[in-house]
Amino acid sequence: MLRRLHPLTKLLLFILLAVLVFFEKNPSSLILTLAFLVFCAAKGEIPPAKLIRNYRWMIFALIIGIVASTMVPAARLCLLLIMSSVLNITTTPTEIAYAVGMIVPSRDFTMMVSISLSFIPVLAEEASRISDAQKSRGAKRTRAAVATVVPLFASAFRRASDLADAMTVRAYGTTARPSRLNTPHFTKTDLGAVIFTFCYVAAVIFVEVI
Amino acid sequence: MLKATDLCFRYGSFELKNINLNIEKGTFTCICGSNGSGKSTLARLLGGALEPKNGSIECDALRGLVLSNPDNMFVNPTVEEDVAFGPENLGRTSEQIRQDVDRALELTGMTEYAKQRISTLSYGLKQRVAIAGALAMDARYLILDEVTSMLDRQGSDMILALILDLVKQGKAVVLVTHNTPRRICRFGCHHGQRKDCCKRQTSEDSEPEGADGQMCPQTALHYKNCRQTQTERLSDQFRGHNTGPA
Numbered sequence: 406m407l408r409r410l411h412p413l414t415k416l417l418l419f420i421l422l423a424v425l426v427f428f429e430k431n432p433s434s435l436i437l438t439l440a441f442l443v444f445c446a447a448k449g450e451i452p453p454a455k456l457i458r459n460y461r462w463m464i465f466a467l468i469i470g471i472v473a474s475t476m477v478p479a480a481r482l483c484l485l486l487i488m489s490s491v492l493n494i495t496t497t498p499t500e501i502a503y504a505v506g507m508i509v510p511s512r513d514f515t516m517m518v519s520i521s522l523s524f525i526p527v528l529a530e531e532a533s534r535i536s537d538a539q540k541s542r543g544a545k546r547t548r549a550a551v552a553t554v555v556p557l558f559a560s561a562f563r564r565a566s567d568l569a570d571a572m573t574v575r576a577y578g579t580t581a582r583p584s585r586l587n588t589p590h591f592t593k594t595d596l597g598a599v600i601f602t603f604c605y606v607a608a609v610i611f612v613e614v615i
Numbered sequence: 616m617l618k619a620t621d622l623c624f625r626y627g628s629f630e631l632k633n634i635n636l637n638i639e640k641g642t643f644t645c646i647c648g649s650n651g652s653g654k655s656t657l658a659r660l661l662g663g664a665l666e667p668k669n670g671s672i673e674c675d676a677l678r679g680l681v682l683s684n685p686d687n688m689f690v691n692p693t694v695e696e697d698v699a700f701g702p703e704n705l706g707r708t709s710e711q712i713r714q715d716v717d718r719a720l721e722l723t724g725m726t727e728y729a730k731q732r733i734s735t736l737s738y739g740l741k742q743r744v745a746i747a748g749a750l751a752m753d754a755r756y757l758i759l760d761e762v763t764s765m766l767d768r769q770g771s772d773m774i775l776a777l778i779l780d781l782v783k784q785g786k787a788v789v790l791v792t793h794n795t796p797r798r799i800c801r802f803g804c805h806h807g808q809r810k811d812c813c814k815r816q817t818s819e820d821s822e823p824e825g826a827d828g829q830m831c832p833q834t835a836l837h838y839k840n841c842r843q844t845q846t847e848r849l850s851d852q853f854r855g856h857n858t859g860p861a
Binding site: 578 | 659662663664665678679680682684686687688689690691692693695696699700701702703704705706707708709712713716734748749752
C-alpha cells in the first residue's frame with residue numbers, strides 16, 4: 406500500500422515525521438514512533454532485515470547512547486535512518502524527483518536531484534573498483550584513499566559529459582513543459598495515509614504534553 | 616538525407632577537417648578507424664551532441680545517438696521509463712509516449728524487460744535499451760558509437776542482428792567501430808542480408824578498395840557500404856592535423 410501512495414504525499418509526510426522526531430524527548434513517544442515505522446514497513450512489504458541491513462551500527466550507537474546517558478539523541482538518529490530507509494525502499498529516485506519537482510517547479514533542479522540519486526550507487530561502485538586497482542598496485546590504505554579521489558572525479562566528469570551528450574540528443578530542454586509516461590495521481594489511499602499520520606502526530610504530542 | 620558538408624571540429628591539438636558525408640535512409644554505413652582517430656567525435660557531431668566549428672550538417676528527420684558505454688546514457692532507473700525520456704522531452708501525450716515506447720521495445724526485442732531495472736540487465740541488453748531510447752523518438756538516423764566494443768561475441772552478434780533488422784525497416788544506421796568491416800560483412804552474409812539492402816556510398820566518387828569485398832562477393836555491396844576507404848582517408852586527415860604527443 407505504501408508503494409502506491411503519491412510520491413508527494415510520502416515526501417511531505419517524511420519531512421513532517423523527521424521534524425517531529427527532533428521534538429520527542431519522552432522515551433514513550435520514541436517507542437510510539439518506532440511502532441509507527443514498523444507498521445509503515447509492514448504496509449510497504451519491507452522485510453525487517455532489509456530495513457536495518459545497512460545500519461547495523463545503529464545497535465552500537467544505541468549501546469553507546471545507554472552508556473553515555475545520551476539515549477534519546479541516539480534513538481532519534483536511529484529512527485531517522487529507519488524513516489529514510491522506508492522512504493527510499495518504497496519510492497524510486499524518479500518518483501522522489503517528481504515530488505521535488507512539484508515543490509520546486511524547476512525541471513533542471515528536478516533532473517539534478519534524480520540524476521544525483523541514481524548516480525550514488527554507480528559512483529560508489531566506481532570508487533570501490535578504483536580503490537581495488539590502486540591497492541593491487543601496492544598503494545597503502547591512506548595513499549589508496551587519496552589515489553582513489555582523483556580518478557573518481559575524472560571518471561565522474563567523463564560520465565557527466567557522456568550523460569549530457571545523451572540528454573542533448575534525446576531532446577532534453579526542447580520543451581518547457583515535458584510530458585510524462587506515467588503521471589501519479591492522488592487517491593483515497595493518500596487521504597487515508599494523511600489522516601492516519603496526523604492521528605499519530607496527535608498521539609505523540611499528547612504523550613509529550615502529558 | 617543526413618548530409619555533412621566540410622565539417623570541421625577542433626579541441627586542443629586534435630582536429631577534424633573537411634569531412635563530407637552523405638547518409639541516405641535505409642542504408643548501413645560503417646565508420647572504421649583506429650583508436651584516437653576521431654570516430655567518436657565524428658559520431659557526436661553527426662548525432663547532434665557537438666556543434667561543428669565550421670561546415671554544416673543537414674538532416675531531414677530526427678537523429679539518435681547511442682554511445683559506447685550505455686551505463687552513461689541512462690537517466691531513469693527502469694527500462695520503459697528510460698526509453699520514454701526522449702518522447703517526454705518532445706512533449707508528446709501520454710498515449711503517444713506509451714505507443715512509442717511499446718513500438719521501440721518491440722523493435723529491439725525488449726518488451727519482456729519493460730518493467731525491469733536497467734541495472735539488473737546484461738551489457739548487451741543495456742545497449743538494446745539505449746537503441747530503443749533513440750527509436751522511441753522516431754529517429755530515422757541512428758548513429759551508434761562503438762556499441763559492440765564492450766560486448767562478447769554473442770552480445771555483439773545480437774546487436775548486429777538488430778542493426779540489420781533496423782536497416783531492413785528503412786532506418787539509416789551509421790556504425791562507428793574499430794571492428795573490421797569484414798566481420799560485419801560476414802555477419803550480414805550469414806544472416807542473409809540482401810545485397811540491395813545497402814547502397815554503396817563514398818564521400819568522394821571513387822570505388823572502395825580492399826580485397827575483402829572480392830573475398831566475400833555475396834555481400835560485396837554490403838561491404839562496400841562499410842566505409843573502409845573513406846575511413847582511411849579520414850585517418851590520413853587526422854594524422855596530418857594531430858600535432859599532440861602520440
